[in-house]
Amino acid sequence: MAVYLPLWETVIICFTLPVAGFFLGVLFQSLIRKFTARFQGRRGPWYIVPKSLRPVVGSTRILQPFWDIMKLMYKQTLIPSTAQRKIFMSAPFVAAASLIIAIWFIPVIGVSAFGPFEFSLIVTLYLMLIVPLTIVASGAASSSPWGAIGSYREVILTLAYELPFIIGIFSTAMLTGILTPVYGGLPLIPGSLSITDIVNFQASHSISFFGFKIPAFFIILNPFAAVAILMSLIGKLKIKPMDIPDAEVEVIAGAYTEYTGKLLGVYEMAKIFLLFVSLTLFIDMYLGGALITVDYLGVPSFIWSGIVFGVEAIILILIISVVNAANARFRIDQAFTWYMKIPLALSLIGLVWPYIMVSLAGAGVNIGISIV
Amino acid sequence: MVKGKIKLLKEALRSSGDIQTLDYPSGDPRLDYSQPRFGSGAKYSHICEGLRGAPQYSEEDCCGCAACESVCTANTIKTEDVNGKRVFTIDLGRCVFCGRCEEECPEDAIKLTSKFELAYTGPGSQNPANVRFERDLILCEKCGNPVAPVKQYKIYSEKVLKNLGEKWREQSREDIEKAGKLCRECRRRNAYTLNLHTRKYY
Amino acid sequence: MGLKQKARLYSPWVFHAHCSGCNGCGIEIAAALNPRYDPERIGVTLHNNPRHADIMLVEGIVAKQHVPFLKRTYEQMPTPKAVVAIGSCAITGGVFKPDDDKGPSYTQGGPVDRIIPVDVYVPGCPPKPEAIIDGIIKAAIILSKRD
Numbered sequence: 158m159a160v161y162l163p164l165w166e167t168v169i170i171c172f173t174l175p176v177a178g179f180f181l182g183v184l185f186q187s188l189i190r191k192f193t194a195r196f197q198g199r200r201g202p203w204y205i206v207p208k209s210l211r212p213v214v215g216s217t218r219i220l221q222p223f224w225d226i227m228k229l230m231y232k233q234t235l236i237p238s239t240a241q242r243k244i245f246m247s248a249p250f251v252a253a254a255s256l257i258i259a260i261w262f263i264p265v266i267g268v269s270a271f272g273p274f275e276f277s278l279i280v281t282l283y284l285m286l287i288v289p290l291t292i293v294a295s296g297a298a299s300s301s302p303w304g305a306i307g308s309y310r311e312v313i314l315t316l317a318y319e320l321p322f323i324i325g326i327f328s329t330a331m332l333t334g335i336l337t338p339v340y341g342g343l344p345l346i347p348g349s350l351s352i353t354d355i356v357n358f359q360a361s362h363s364i365s366f367f368g369f370k371i372p373a374f375f376i377i378l379n380p381f382a383a384v385a386i387l388m389s390l391i392g393k394l395k396i397k398p399m400d401i402p403d404a405e406v407e408v409i410a411g412a413y414t415e416y417t418g419k420l421l422g423v424y425e426m427a428k429i430f431l432l433f434v435s436l437t438l439f440i441d442m443y444l445g446g447a448l449i450t451v452d453y454l455g456v457p458s459f460i461w462s463g464i465v466f467g468v469e470a471i472i473l474i475l476i477i478s479v480v481n482a483a484n485a486r487f488r489i490d491q492a493f494t495w496y497m498k499i500p501l502a503l504s505l506i507g508l509v510w511p512y513i514m515v516s517l518a519g520a521g522v523n524i525g526i527s528i529v
Numbered sequence: 530m531v532k533g534k535i536k537l538l539k540e541a542l543r544s545s546g547d548i549q550t551l552d553y554p555s556g557d558p559r560l561d562y563s564q565p566r567f568g569s570g571a572k573y574s575h576i577c578e579g580l581r582g583a584p585q586y587s588e589e590d591c592c593g594c595a596a597c598e599s600v601c602t603a604n605t606i607k608t609e610d611v612n613g614k615r616v617f618t619i620d621l622g623r624c625v626f627c628g629r630c631e632e633e634c635p636e637d638a639i640k641l642t643s644k645f646e647l648a649y650t651g652p653g654s655q656n657p658a659n660v661r662f663e664r665d666l667i668l669c670e671k672c673g674n675p676v677a678p679v680k681q682y683k684i685y686s687e688k689v690l691k692n693l694g695e696k697w698r699e700q701s702r703e704d705i706e707k708a709g710k711l712c713r714e715c716r717r718r719n720a721y722t723l724n725l726h727t728r729k730y731y
Numbered sequence: 732m733g734l735k736q737k738a739r740l741y742s743p744w745v746f747h748a749h750c751s752g753c754n755g756c757g758i759e760i761a762a763a764l765n766p767r768y769d770p771e772r773i774g775v776t777l778h779n780n781p782r783h784a785d786i787m788l789v790e791g792i793v794a795k796q797h798v799p800f801l802k803r804t805y806e807q808m809p810t811p812k813a814v815v816a817i818g819s820c821a822i823t824g825g826v827f828k829p830d831d832d833k834g835p836s837y838t839q840g841g842p843v844d845r846i847i848p849v850d851v852y853v854p855g856c857p858p859k860p861e862a863i864i865d866g867i868i869k870a871a872i873i874l875s876k877r878d
């Protein structure tokens with residue numbers, strides 16, 4: 158049965174977590190820009206501006222995406238006279254709002270408002286799917302040919318990455334149910350669609366991995382699904398080989414072409430929320446949610462959790478940045494075929510992998526991994 | 530494909546330790562970048578040898594010959610003879626930094642500097658490097674048309690006289706002084722009326 | 732410095748308008764935006780869309796046929812905006828306008844500041860990439876002081 162926090166704590170978390178998520182997302186985005194720049198042999202946004210320049214351009218650019226958004230908020234907003242006004246204006250707000258609600262359902266270092274809800278995983282998936290829908294709607298409503306092409310590409314890309322994403326996510330969620338009875342001696346949890354349950358499962362179990370005792374990270378128990386999800390997230394976040402819908406030199410800015418000022422600022426905010434939600438979801442699903450329950454060295458466990466969360470996020474950002482820097486953009490048909498080939502195959506393997514593991518363990522074959 | 534991707538990945542990791550960016554807006558422009566500073570990147574000075582920047586005019590040295598005007602490729606330097614003055618205007622907005630003026634100037638009054646941060650703002654502060662200066666002209670005694678700038682006349686008559694032999698110097702000084710008072714047209718007219726060969730005055 | 736001014740100074744997004752120049756300046760602008768000079772250090776990023784841009788970099792003599800498009804592009808930028816005229820062509824007509832007395836070349840629509848208001852002029856044919864970055868910083872400072 159889902160156990161929620163007291164009402165006032167829930168309310169506080171509902172307000173603080175999106176704000177914290179926004180600034181963490183800004184930091185992640187800034188790190189992506191910095192790492193990508195480094196991999197391209199550039200410097201990227203200056204984190205420490207040299208002394209001689211400080212009076213002119215300020216002292217640090219760690220929060221560069223935040224300044225971009227603030228700048229857009231202080232700009233004039235133009236709305237094309239031929240646009241479908243209502244859809245055009247509401248789409249960015251819908252995208253940002255749905256992601257803020259998604260943050261409520263995703264535990265960040267174990268803290269969440271509605272994470273224990275039985276179907277929070279499904280709710281999160283739906284809320285994350287609203288973003289591409291709003292982008293499609295706004296591109297179509299902007300009455301710009303670039304917007305139309307951007308929408309069209311967005312639809313195809315969404316169709317392509319959403320299939321491996323959903324299969325991968327559900328095959329991972331199944332792990333909580335299937336593995337427990339076989340390895341015996343553990344409290345029996347049914348396969349859960351609540352993200353908090355998934356996080357708690359990983360935190361409360363440990364596995365022996367070729368003799369080493371480590372927490373039961375699902376990335377070890379189901380690596381195929383994890384890789385498929387990471388590949389899908391690259392499409393979701395429009396990282397380099399998959400930034401087809403808003404390819405700058407091809408379709409100007411895709412669905413965002415006609416957006417200016419505050420509306421574009423809200424979209425940029427939504428992008429940052431999306432980055433935060435995606436990374437947190439990945440950490441929750443596969444890296445144990447960065448949840449540490451023991452006070453090592455007398456330091457409170459939530460500080461340890463925060464450190465672990467940061468380290469895991471930076472590792473993910475590094476992977477994303479390398480992909481971003483080392484790849485050229487796909488054509489839309491290439492992207493579709495690629496998603497239908499590699500990530501889909503991986504996620505399907507991930508779907509049957511728990512059964513294979515269970516039957517191997519049942520047959521007494523030592524595969525090096527077992528829950529202790 | 531996998532092989533190519535691994536190669537790209539290696540390249541990305543290699544370039545992360547090999548930053549190519551120069552620290553232009555900051556840093557001392559005159560710094561010597563011949564020694565590698567960050568990793569192995571940035572071996573370059575943004576004021577390098579032979580950089581052609583904004584032309585610098587020295588009003589003291591200029592004799593007003595307008596040789597620079599006639600060679601200037603983009604009409605950056607313009608001259609106009611008004612009221613007994615030769616007015617030079619130099620609009621940096623037209624300059625292509627070709628260096629022809631420096632090459633042709635007989636007095637080395639114009640030199641290309643290594644100044645390159647030339648961006649200027651607004652019509653109010655219209656081109657701080659926009660120079661305007663005047664040279665006095667000798668006016669023709671007969672018709673009042675300009676003959677030559679005073680300084681140029683002085684410098685060149687000295688030069689000519691110095692190169693002449695002892696024997697001719699005094700006589701030539703007289704001729705040159707006479708010629709310097711008349712414009713070309715008047716000189717020519719004079720020569721025909723006096724039945725003299727014009728070349729005598731040159 | 733308020734939040735507004737700071738935000739505008741910290742993230743100038745540039746847009747490159749190529750208005751019938753010889754492309755010498757275009758190449759230098761591209762060079763100014765490449766890893767060698769990396770203006771992303773100070774928040775400058777290139778956008779292909781006037782609607783997203785704060786600073787327009789104009790290059791070239793703006794041929795007569797090009798005049799309405801330059802005007803329209805300028806009007807599509809949301810305020811506050813700044814314009815940087817790059818190269819002697821954009822400032823005065825440069826080598827394509829040999830003499831004031833003889834008038835401009837028959838294709839020339841006039842220097843940029845006759846068509847749209849220009850904030851910063853970067854002389855050179857073409858200017859060094861460093862000079863262009865200097866011009867962008869000056870334009871960003873002007874931009875941050877706009878209402």
Ligand code: SF4
Pocket residue numbers: 590591592593594595596597598633634635636637638639
């Ligand atoms: S002295 Fe040099 S700068 Fe002066 S007018 Fe002659 S060529 Fe030009």
Ligand code: SF4
Pocket residue numbers: 584600601602603604605606623624625626627628629630631
């Ligand atoms: S550098 Fe060339 S264009 Fe500039 S003033 Fe000298 S001759 Fe004229």
Ligand code: SF4
Pocket residue numbers: 752753754755756757790791792817818819820821825826855856857
């Ligand atoms: S200023 Fe010079 S380099 Fe630039 S477009 Fe004009 S002619 Fe070409």
